[in-house]
Amino acid sequence: MQTILYARVSTQDQTSIHQKAQAEKAGFKIDRVVADEGVSGVSVAFADRPEARRLFDMLRPGDVLVVRWVDRLGRNYDDVTNTIRSLMAQGIIVRTVINNFTFDGSTKDPVQKAVRDSLIAFMAATAQAQAEATKEAQKAGIAHAKGQEGKYLGRKPSYDRQTFNAVLDALQGSATVSEIARTHNLSRQAVLRIRDNTEQVEAALAKWS
Structure with missing residues (x-):
């Protein structure tokens, strides 16, 4: 095996x-x-x-x-x-x-199969929903960045887009905000901003890209 x-x-x-x-x-x-x-x-x-x-x-x-x-x-x-x-x-x-x-x-028990299949369906739906939400956030960020062309860019984020995407993925799991912050060398406030203000963070990244 x-x-x-x-x-x-x-x-x-x-x-x-x-x-x-x-x-x-x-x-x-x-x-x-x-x-x-x-x-x-x-x-x-x-x-x-x-x-x-x-x-x-x-x-x-x-x-x-x-x-x-x-x-x-x-x-x-x-x-x-x-x-x-x-x-x-x-x-x-x-x-x-x-x-x-x-x-x-390999399980033959109908209840176990039902629980397993329901979990698969839920996780698959979550994966698609996350992808669609990220795509919408990116579109909103790009649109916002275009509208702000020539204006003050504001403070540059302390992380890049790869870290941003990794944090979004981690937030879908069971890790706590503190654990995610330690893993990616970020402050808890930075992780909370990504979680609670995804579109604004995406806009900031788009402006500084």
Whole structure:
């Protein structure tokens, strides 16, 4: 049995090295890392990604596929749920680093299956909702930045867009504000601003980009 970490890395997201370190810190023993670099989880389905396709040939029944969170599989509800169900049907166990969820297709108990499937659906819906919210925040930030062209830019944020996106992802998990602040070397106030004033922070980043 092997444990493979799948990392999807967009141009403004975390690196595969970072995701592997995060998994190992959480107690996973990773045998191999498979990563799709510069791939959008919104517009590119899991089965259409070059490295993701290799996983279906590499994985065997009983193997464990680890992802940082389900958004690494995709940010589309149907794509994520279909992918996890397809993997479970092949006897693959899917585990997440954030929240430490396990999706195993071997259970026969109807109640356990119902709980598992409901959780998969909820997480997939959350991944899509987060992607849509981020996209709207980016559009609002760009529009605001254009409207402020030639005006005082205000104070430059103490973090870049990669950190901003990483904090947004972390806020979807179980980590506390203090834990996220320590992980990304930010103040609690900075994390709270990202959480509570996402559009304004996005606008500030767009103005200074």
